[in-house]
Amino acid sequence: MPPSHLSHWGLLITGDPLIYGADASIALASIAIVYVLTKYKKWKWLWDEWLTTVDHKKIGIMYLIAAILMLFRAGTDAELMRTQLALPNLHFLGPEHYDQIFTTHGTVMLLFMAMPFIFALMNIAVPLQIGARDVAFPYLNAISFWLFFFAAMLINISFVIGGSPDAGWTSYAPLAGSTFDPGPGENFYLMSLEITGIGSIGTGINFLATILKMRAPGMSLMKMPLFSWSIVATSILILYAFPALTVVLALLLIDRVAGAHFFTITAGGNPMMYINMFWIWGHPEVYILILPAFGVFSEIVSTFSRKTIFGYKSMVFSLLLISLISYFVWAHHFFTMGADASVNSFFAIASMLVGIPTGVKIFNWLFTMFRGRIRMKMPMLWTIAFIPCFTMGGMTGVMLAAAPADYQYHNSYFLIAHFHQVLIGGTLFGMLAAMYYWWPKVFGFLLDERWAKWAFWMFNIGFYVCFEPQYVLGLMGMQRRMYTYPSGLGWTDLNFISTIGAFIMGLGFIFLVWDIIYSIRHGERDLTGDPWDGRTLEWSLPSPAPHYNFAVIPHVTQLDQWWELKQQGRQDELRPKASDIRPIHMPKNSGKPFLFGLAFFVVGVGFVFEWYAVAVIGFLGVGALLLARSFEAHPDYHIPVDEVVHTETALGRL
Amino acid sequence: MATVIEHAHGHPAHEGEHYVPLEYKEKDDSLKVFGFWLFLTQDMVLFACLFATFVVLRTHTGNGPDSESLFDVKGFIEETFILLTSSFTGGISTFYMRKKRAIGTVVWLLITAALGAAFVSLEITEFLHYISIGATMQTSAFLSAFFTLVGTHGAHVSVGIIWMLSIVIQILRRGITPALSRKVFIVNLYWHFLDVVWVFIFTVVYMMGVIH
Amino acid sequence: MKGKQQTRRLLTYAGLGAVATVMLSGCGAQYQVLDPAGPVGQQELNLIVASVVLMLIVIIPVIAILVYVVYRYRDKPGNTAPYDPHFSDSKVLEVIWWGIPILIVAILGTETVRTTFQLTKPPSNATPITVEVTSFDWKWLFQYPDGHVATVNYAYIPVGVPVNFVLTSDAPMNSFWVPRLGGQEYTMPGMAMTLWLQAAQPGVYYGHGANFTGRGFSHTTFYVTALSMDKYQQWIAHVQQSAPALTQTDYRQLSVPSVIGNETFSSYPTGSFENTVLRDGGQYMAESMQMMNKLHPGTGSGSMPSGMTMPTTTTTNKTGHKKHK
Amino acid sequence: MSNDHDTPQITKTFHQEKFPWQGIFGYILSLVLTAFSLWFGLAHAAQYGVILYVIMGLAIMQIFVQMFMFMHVTETDEGFPWQSLGLVSGLVFVAAIVIMSIWIMTFGAGVS
Ligand code: HEA
Ligand code: HEA
């Protein structure tokens, strides 16, 4: 049945100046990009070097760029929300807009900013750290990226075509069902998350296989850098949690487009099952977001304190313990559903238990610094800022986990403050620390410290100004997701302060971007490949690393191999010897992953607007690409010895 | 292999004194087998969610029929035995593949695919029948969950059939290469996995649906 | 720069101290959660205070150690602090930082479980009253089985008496929250859930929907007024005489999404609450319905219409579909 | 580069059969288990609750039949057969999802 609310022409004509503005700016930006690419004859370069690449380092760069763009997009949403909330009874944004904006803010921040940021780091660092030439499945890796990319396109065009989703990043049924929320907005949410979710599962499989099966000889699991360990824990969580997202979104989509009754009020549907299943994914998801940051901090603390990480074994153990427990706490997101007291008790205690291994990590970091020599470079600065911020956020998490207390915090600004404190103080700080840390390895130059410090201080001060007042607002009874509030409840002052903080953070972000632009021209070149006096294998390579990474795969005998060798003056042992070089087996570039993403995009558009013919075309494309790949006989090639020798000589390593 | 080639994906395949099946000879292939195991674990969780949904909604019949009045015992017994048999025949094709016997592999794969097709057609008939008596996905939560769970399994089986046929064509063209032996092994892993899922559909959906 | 960092630390301390003081000193009514007006809110506040104290036991040392270590071991020419690049293992320390948090979680966990179970019971022994609450888009309907009166967007309750709020929704789920009386609970279609609250002193208490329900969500405010039992009964009697009846038509009008003001009704169609619950899927929630029924101490009508038994799930709705062969 | 991992070589678990005994045995087992489940359930050989446990138990046994007789779950070319661990932990999570979801969704059934 063709939905009557969707006319082909109505999609673009909304009568809203904000949206016309967005329409126009997107059109202009697209024209500008096409123009530049054509003028400088860069199309072929774009295709050959980027769109068809299967090199984990390049894929990492693409993820990184996307993540920063999405931080800007969702950050702008945040500034708009804070502007609307600065004073009571404002009409800067109406409820329709506000609802769309907080929904896309949350969704984009988590799924299209934090996730790709993490994938960027995984791609950039893991193979280099474990002494591998690429990931286990480079072709799948490219597919994962393009699925993410096209899913991000899908959610971002929703604002200009057809309307954004507006039921929150949690999108609870039945509010998000077709009865209460007709139109394509929710479909955009469902399809884009579905598509990027499939990509994420691919990434989880890929990195688990990479790390378990492709470590350099000698690198037993207990000699592996902690960042790689954190990716093991993350990948396990992805593997066991994301299928729940796939299912719950699919079921809601089926409800919406096919009129089924999983989560409807009528015909026996059960909306609570949506909530339940959403959080089966949703809770592990927030640990998927934090564990890689933990890995990053472990690397940085050790490097910049010039000291072995404290309690390596309990660091590993606590990572695994966190990922295990975090699978048994999901119901703490709906303590107030009135489930049995024993249910609430169980999930409350399980949630508090997560704090124990997390605390162990905090103390191990502190004691890594103890008796070290702490260098205050940007990565370390973000790490030091992380510790108090995240600890406080984690503590308020434990307070939320006390079920009866949560009856008073739930869905209030107390909760908003909690999760921003862990998401920003934990995940985002971690991602930024990692960006400064691995930037020279990826691009061959360092980011300038001066501007970076401005960004750092603005962002930090802004953070506390913005979010600490929100705890109090929560206790004063202010609910989340209100587009406006009355005066007279005493909420005005704190909201105003919070808004000021948000703008200070925005300034911080501007400095951050400026720092990158500035450093591209003026940044210090990294000629040694080891600007931080690093400890792990990636710092034994030139910056940027050659595309086969290691001319000769290193043998590993201990944790922090590179650092220990340097201490003993034996760093030459990690340089290749001409006689050891063999032809190197590499995967060929391929355009199919890109087309694969495109085909899924077509499927997505088909479902969003309920144009089933389009969806079928997309599916046929997916099937055709799968078969074409299956019949492909030689998807790889060998780099001859000469070429490797040549490259290494040019790099001065032979 | 004549020259030692270092792989992007790990170290060269090593020849042990022990017997190593063809699909494990090349590092790339053994990695893919492992990757596929990981895929199966996530698929397992996916089905678990569908099962959880079904169990929660199985009595939510709205104005529609309940399972007892709907299910046809003989029908699902047939489906079950066909699928169990196909799992066995798939296993035999792996056996021949490991013996590098192309024809045996192809024949048993074809038998497996044929049984799969028989299974799918029975299922489609069953679905069409339900729809003809007005028991559709739109009727009740129970039926939404039923069609989705069973249908997802059926869709998996259908994909498996196409996949097997594509492998048969490739074997006929190239014989049993390491890459193809890996594909045979993987498609059969997939197939056995679907058999396990069906055993649970058989138990949780059909058996529990007709016993009171 | 180091100076700045310390300043920031200090500021953090100050902020934290401020929050703690505010929390412990029982402040003005605008700090709703911190100024409970009844035993339920009080119990929850006790748990909150306990958790804050327990958390401070950890936060303060963590920040203190951080400041000390960063200052002492910074890389600066002439720093004489010991440098030991391989100091990376200490059984004693590990036991301490596994042990203390375990202890804290044990304490907080025990308190949590105790309070959780306690809050499922009436907060005092006085004879309770029942108020049936239905959330609509975007308004609240209160029905009083006692006097058979109904109100929209405001409620009156007697002081010192446990109130059994029975919650449901005839729209996407919302959450019923009166911060000064106590914590919230979801109102869900097809469910009848119990929330016990009690006011210790007369007053007008702010309440609001706490779960997002779409465009009108920001306007789902209501007020709960607590007054003495006498006045409460007078109010009921007054409403019975002066207000119009809530008809089926009015009821349907309520379910149309809209934002409206207060309304008062002298009566409502019998069984309308139960019918709402059943219509939206309550038949599948037999367990909770029965439990709720049991929890109803004799308040006359109770919430189940007499003679109505909950259908058990296995016998519902066989609409004549024949076993097909 | 040969295989000089210091991780202990736990297994090289492949073994070769002359005749597919394992498969045939597995097939027979799966038929027997299914037949028993059918008989036990449809003949109402016990109370509803007991039947549930028995047929679920039989289904779980079938997992192991497929895994060991057909899927070669313990095989690996080097190191540890991680997939076995993955599957076992996967089963734990699967059980958690299903059982705890039902627990959460049956409100209050535990108290009364
Ligand atoms: C990076 C993301 C992240 C992280 C790491 C966490 C970490 C934690 N979270 Fe948070 N949480 C979110 C993101 C995150 N959360 C989000 C996004 C939501 C809201 C979603 C929404 O509704 O939109 C949420 C909501 C949320 C709720 C639901 C509240 C509600 O809806 O009413 C709860 C309740 O239990 C909770 C608890 C916790 C706990 C116990 C931890 C713990 O893991 C914290 C552990 C850390 C520490 C405890 C600090 C360090 C420890 C020590 C120094 C040792 C000493 C420790 C003890 C004595 C315990 N979180
Ligand atoms: C990693 C995740 C993440 C991050 C980093 C952030 C960052 C921020 N968030 Fe967000 N937030 C969420 C995840 C995140 N948030 C989630 C999941 C929700 C819940 C959504 C839901 O309810 O469904 C939420 C909800 C949420 C709310 C509650 C809305 C409501 O319930 O009504 C608020 C309100 O203050 C808020 C504010 C902010 C601010 C000020 C920032 C700042 O840190 C942003 C900093 C700014 C930038 C980095 C970019 C700056 C932009 C520019 C420089 C451009 C300037 C342009 C203009 C001023 C027009 N967020």
Ligand code: CUA
């Ligand atoms: Cu919530 Cu039933």
Ligand SMILES: [Cu+2]
């Ligand atoms: Cu959580």
